[in-house]
Amino acid sequence: MASESVREQTGRTAPGPRRGAHDRADGTPAAPADPGTPPYAGDPLRRPRRPLVPVAPGPEAVELTGPVFGPADVDPLDADLTRQHTGDPLGERIAVAGRIVDRRGRPVRGQLVELWQANAAGRYANRLDQRSTPLDPNFTGAGRCLTDDDGRYRFTTIRPGAYPWPGRHNVWRPAHLHFSLFGTAFTQRLVTQMYFPGDPLLPYDSIWRSAGDAARDRLVAAFDPGLSVSGSALGYRWDVVLDGPAATWAEEGR
Amino acid sequence: MTRDITPAQTVGPFHGHALPFAGGGAPAPVGHPQTVTVHGVVQDGAGEPVPDALLEFWQAGPDGSAPAVPGSLRRDGLGFTGFARVTTGRDGHYLLRTLPPGGAPYLAVCLFARGLPHHLFTRLYFTLPGHDPLLAALPADRRLTLLAAPDPGHHRAYRFDIRLQGDRETVFLDFAEPPSRHGSRHEATPGDA
Numbered sequence: 001m002a003s004e005s006v007r008e009q010t011g012r013t014a015p016g017p018r019r020g021a022h023d024r025a026d027g028t029p030a031a032p033a034d035p036g037t038p039p040y041a042g043d044p045l046r047r048p049r050r051p052l053v054p055v056a057p058g059p060e061a062v063e064l065t066g067p068v069f070g071p072a073d074v075d076p077l078d079a080d081l082t083r084q085h086t087g088d089p090l091g092e093r094i095a096v097a098g099r100i101v102d103r104r105g106r107p108v109r110g111q112l113v114e115l116w117q118a119n120a121a122g123r124y125a126n127r128l129d130q131r132s133t134p135l136d137p138n139f140t141g142a143g144r145c146l147t148d149d150d151g152r153y154r155f156t157t158i159r160p161g162a163y164p165w166p167g168r169h170n171v172w173r174p175a176h177l178h179f180s181l182f183g184t185a186f187t188q189r190l191v192t193q194m195y196f197p198g199d200p201l202l203p204y205d206s207i208w209r210s211a212g213d214a215a216r217d218r219l220v221a222a223f224d225p226g227l228s229v230s231g232s233a234l235g236y237r238w239d240v241v242l243d244g245p246a247a248t249w250a251e252e253g254r
Numbered sequence: 255m256t257r258d259i260t261p262a263q264t265v266g267p268f269h270g271h272a273l274p275f276a277g278g279g280a281p282a283p284v285g286h287p288q289t290v291t292v293h294g295v296v297q298d299g300a301g302e303p304v305p306d307a308l309l310e311f312w313q314a315g316p317d318g319s320a321p322a323v324p325g326s327l328r329r330d331g332l333g334f335t336g337f338a339r340v341t342t343g344r345d346g347h348y349l350l351r352t353l354p355p356g357g358a359p360y361l362a363v364c365l366f367a368r369g370l371p372h373h374l375f376t377r378l379y380f381t382l383p384g385h386d387p388l389l390a391a392l393p394a395d396r397r398l399t400l401l402a403a404p405d406p407g408h409h410r411a412y413r414f415d416i417r418l419q420g421d422r423e424t425v426f427l428d429f430a431e432p433p434s435r436h437g438s439r440h441e442a443t444p445g446d447a
Contacts, residue, residue: 040264040371041371042264042369042370042371043298043368043369043370044299045298045299045300045302045369045418045419046298046299046304046367046368046369046370046418046419047369047370047371047418047419048374048418048419048423048424048426049299049419049423050423050425050426052426052427052428053388053391053392053425053426053427053428054427054428054430055387055388055427055428055429056387057429058387060357060358061358062312062313062314062320062355062358062360062362063312063362063375063429065312065320065322066312067312067321067326067335067336067337068321068322068323068324068335069324069326069327070324070325071324072324072325072327072328073324073325073326073327073328074327101257103256103257103259104256104257105257112327114272114273115272116268116269116271116272116273118268124268124271125271126268126269126270126271127270127271128267128268128270128306129267129268140271141271141272142271142272144327166267178263178265178266178268178269178272180273186312186362186364187375187429187430189310189364189373190260190262191262191263191264191265191366191373192260192261192262192263193263207263207264207371208263210263210264210371211261211262211263212261214258215258215259215260215261216261218258218260218261219260219261219263240260241257241258241259241260242259242260243259243430
């Protein structure tokens with residue numbers, strides 16, 4: 001069945017993901033040998049054709065600094081996506097937490113973390129998402145928080161549903177959370193997606209695969225009972241390492 | 255010892271209810287006499303507007319130093335935080351009201367859009383300074399893609415279009431320490447929409 005659906009999606013006859021031998025303890029398929037889904041290369045009309053121009057920013061480069069955020073920017077309630085309306089949203093409550101560090105392992109302190117996602121039924125509260133899947137009047141699916149002095153963040157939200165890729169035949173996105181993160185340098189800016197362990201859609205997802213065989217597992221959170229809230233929410237841990245130019249790594253005291 | 259970075263993923267089409275914020279495109283203090291307007295379109299390789307792009311700007315203040323003050327997301331109309339975030343409209347057009355940077359005369363720009371597996375960095379220069387290592391390394395025609403043009407029809411206004419492809423493709427920048435580590439983003443295979 002799996003390979004049939006892959007053939008429909010891609011027009012190729014590659015076999016579906018192999019199961020078993022390579023699966024990890026948490027059930028997430030680890031680097032399927034040939035899932036038959038090419039990595040997402042982007043919109044061919046939007047992707048620049050010329051190579052990026054390497055820049056070694058000098059000490060005066062504004063990109064070595066970045067915006068500063070503080071309590072004026074973020075309300076503590078912004079980190080709880082289940083409390084933004086008068087009623088309770090539908091779905092499975094989850095707590096997602098982790099630590100943001102730079103390449104040297106130093107915590108990224110006091111920086112902005114933004115989260116957005118589909119609701120439990122797999123629909124975004126966004127006018128561009130016009131599928132017939134139900135909206136949830138008690139769920140907007142957008143949150144913000146600041147990292148603490150140890151680089152930690154935490155959100156309470158709803159586990160999002162999988163959803164079909166608009167305009168494609170039977171291609172589904174696995175459940176995922178979109179994350180936007182800032183470091184202390186503008187060059188550390190990161191927008192990415194977090195996935196859930198054990199999701200059978202992962203090997204078929206061309207966007208997850210676009211991160212590369214070696215790196216994509218870093219986008220999959222770990223189930224962490226220690227983060228669960230008794231009687232309320234299942235806990236997932238997802239840590240992030242931000243990039244940065246060499247010049248920022250030499251700075252101390254961050 | 256360095257750690258492996260977390261890879262980027264596309265911003266996707268559904269960020270408009272989450273990332274924009276009130277006043278995002280107007281970091282200039284209200285009524286500031288030095289305010290400049292910067293505007294333009296984001297175009298794809300067919301010359302069509304990109305209606306779902308998210309642009310972020312980061313810059314020094316008029317005194318040449320990077321602002322280190324919070325409040326970008328809840329602007330008070332008085333201070334200058336140096337950070338802006340705008341989305342393009344259906345016509346691909348964006349507009350920013352800011353203060354001209356002192357020191358190096360450019361804004362750092364970060365562009366996100368559906369169809370971009372990784373965000374793009376560029377710079378918007380108000381003038382082309384004589385001693386700038388980046389500009390000096392570029393051919394003249396490429397250099398001009400980074401220059402905002404005075405907009406004669408409007409007061410203290412500049413035009414800056416961003417072209418993702420084509421003869422006048424904007425120069426996009428890679429700040430990573432070599433060897434580059436973003437995997438396949440430069441070698442992506444064509445043909446996948």
